[in-house]
Amino acid sequence: MAIAIPDFLYGTAWKEDRTQGLTEQALRVGFRGIDTANQRRHYVEAGVGEGLKAAYRAGIVKRADVFLQTKFTYQRGQDHRLPYDPSADLATQVAQSMQSSLEHLDTDHVDSYVLHGPASGYGWSEDDAEVWAAMARERDAGRTRQLGVSNVSLRHLHQMAASGAEMPAFVQNRCFARLGWDRDVRAFCAERKIVYQGFSLLTANVEVLHHPLLARVAARANATPAQVIFRFALAVGMLPLTGTSSAEHMTQDLASRHLALAADEVRHIESLAE
Ligand SMILES: NC(=O)c1ccc[n+]([C@@H]2O[C@H](COP(=O)([O-])OP(=O)(O)OC[C@H]3O[C@@H](n4cnc5c(N)ncnc54)[C@H](OP(=O)(O)O)[C@@H]3O)[C@@H](O)[C@H]2O)c1
Numbered sequence: 001m002a003i004a005i006p007d008f009l010y011g012t013a014w015k016e017d018r019t020q021g022l023t024e025q026a027l028r029v030g031f032r033g034i035d036t037a038n039q040r041r042h043y044v045e046a047g048v049g050e051g052l053k054a055a056y057r058a059g060i061v062k063r064a065d066v067f068l069q070t071k072f073t074y075q076r077g078q079d080h081r082l083p084y085d086p087s088a089d090l091a092t093q094v095a096q097s098m099q100s101s102l103e104h105l106d107t108d109h110v111d112s113y114v115l116h117g118p119a120s121g122y123g124w125s126e127d128d129a130e131v132w133a134a135m136a137r138e139r140d141a142g143r144t145r146q147l148g149v150s151n152v153s154l155r156h157l158h159q160m161a162a163s164g165a166e167m168p169a170f171v172q173n174r175c176f177a178r179l180g181w182d183r184d185v186r187a188f189c190a191e192r193k194i195v196y197q198g199f200s201l202l203t204a205n206v207e208v209l210h211h212p213l214l215a216r217v218a219a220r221a222n223a224t225p226a227q228v229i230f231r232f233a234l235a236v237g238m239l240p241l242t243g244t245s246s247a248e249h250m251t252q253d254l255a256s257r258h259l260a261l262a263a264d265e266v267r268h269i270e271s272l273a274e
Contacts, residue, residue: 003064003065003066003067003111003145004067005033005067005195005239006031006032006033006067006239007234007239007257008031008033008230008239008240008241008242008253008254008257009031009033009034009035009067009069009197009239009240009241009242010023010026010031010033010034010035010241010242010243010250011035011199011241011242011243012034012035012036012043012044012045012047012048012243013036013037013042013043013243014042014043014243015043015044015047015245016044017044017047018245019043019044019047019048019050019051020044020047020048020050020051020054021051022051022245023047023048023050023051023052023055024051024052024054024055024058024060025247025250026051026250027051027052027055027060027061027066028055028058028060029247029250029251029254030254031250031254032061032065032066032067033066033067033069033239034048034052034066034067034068034069035069035070035172035197035241036048036068036069036070036071036105037070037071037073037114037116038070038071038072038073038083038097038100038101038104039071039073039077039078039116040078040079040081040083041077041078041079041081045070045101045104045105046104048104048105049104049105049106052066052068052105052106053106063107066111067111067112068105068107068110068111068112069110069111069112069113069114069148069170070101070105070110070112070113070114071113071114071115071116071150072093072094072097072098072113072114072115072116072131072135073097073116073117074116074117074119074127074131075093076119077116077117083096083097083100083101084096084097084100089130090127090130090131090134091130091131091133091134091137093131094131094134094135094138095134095137095138098113098138098143098144102143108142108143109142109143109144109145110143110144110145111144111145111146112144112145112146112147112148112169112170113135113138113139113143113144113146113147113148114147114148114149114150114170114172115128115131115132115135115147115148115149115150116150116151117150117151117152118149118151118152118156119131121153122155123155123156123159124156124159124160124163124165128160129163129165132147132149132160132165132166135147136166146169146170147166147168147169147170148168148169148170148171148172148197149168149170149171149172150171150172150173151172151173151174152171152173152185153185154184154185154188157171157185157188158188167192167194168194169194169195170194170195170196170197170239171185171189171194171195171196171197172197172198172199172241173185173196173197173198173199174198174199174200174204175198175199175200175201175204175205175233175238176204176205176273177204177205177207177208177272177273177274178205178207178273178274180270180271180274181198181233181236181238181270182196182198183270186236186237186238190237195239196237196238196239197238197239197240197241198233198238198239198240198241199240199241199243201229201230201233201240201241201242202226202229202242205229205273207273208229208269208272208273209225209226209229210225211272211273213268213269213272214228214229214269217261217265217269221259221260221261223256223259224252226249226252226253226256227252227253227255227256227259228256228259228261228269229269230242230253230256230257231256231257231259231261232261232265232266232269232270234256234257235261235266236266236270
């Protein structure tokens with residue numbers, strides 16, 4: 001049975017030796033979705049596993065309460081600390097990376113397995129098709145509940161669909177306000193019931209964060225501009241990620257779900273940076 005998809009994901013990139021403590025803290029504060037990757041260059045997946053175990057021991061959550069998402073990353077996105085044999089074929093690399101993820105996370109399955117990025121920025125390639133088929137076999141064997149793709153353009157998604165590939169349950173993209181907050185990809189996802197996960201909502205959109213409109217809405221809602229952006233993301237149907245390392249911001253980010261935004265405020269924010 002697939003676990004319900006939470007309405008906020010805690011992202012574990014760039015935490016290095018704070019990964020374990022911050023993962024445990026995020027769960028303690030109330031996050032029920034954790035995003036990681038078997039890519040040692042940016043993530044310490046084993047630290048996420050340690051954080052989860054600490055949270056289980058402390059009685060904060062059980063495995064079944066947590067939506068766990070990790071990723072397969074091509075060699076070109078990795079450093080020398082590879083979770084697979086680089087001389088093996090891609091399908092074998094996927095199987096080895098998944099096996100290593102399950103060991104890091106001390107579980108027999110993850111809830112979502114994401115292709116970290118296609119092999120080429122230009123289109124959905126034969127390599128991607130091979131990796132995607134291997135990921136589907138992992139899903140069919142019960143090692144992940146659902147599949148996703150990340151760092152994709154509308155062109156990638158159209159080509160994937162045209163190739164007859166199974167479409168993902170999730171798309172995870174860096175969300176730029178100046179591109180209508182990835183409007184075209186979001187529309188594609190909405191049509192196909194794909195859940196759009198948005199990251200770098202604050203860091204990619206500093207001009208919006210400091211815009212007078214955000215200050216006005218934040219003052220009206222008795223919130224911070226960062227909270228308004230996360231609430232806006234939910235309002236337009238995104239599943240937001242936060243990568244905060246601050247306990248106070250963790251609490252604020254989760255609390256943003258309860259802010260009330262007027263429909264015209266959402267519309268204004270959506271078209272702010274275009
Ligand atoms: N698929 C991919 O290729 C990819 C790429 C990048 C990221 N991701 C995922 O997305 C996650 C999030 O990454 P991100 O780029 O969105 O975040 P991030 O780079 O980790 O940064 C979040 C930033 O926002 C600040 N922040 C968070 N909540 C705040 C609040 N309430 N008030 C003020 N500042 C706040 C944080 O500062 P403080 O720490 O001081 O709060 C931090 O500077 C990553 O951890 C990773 O899991 C995926």
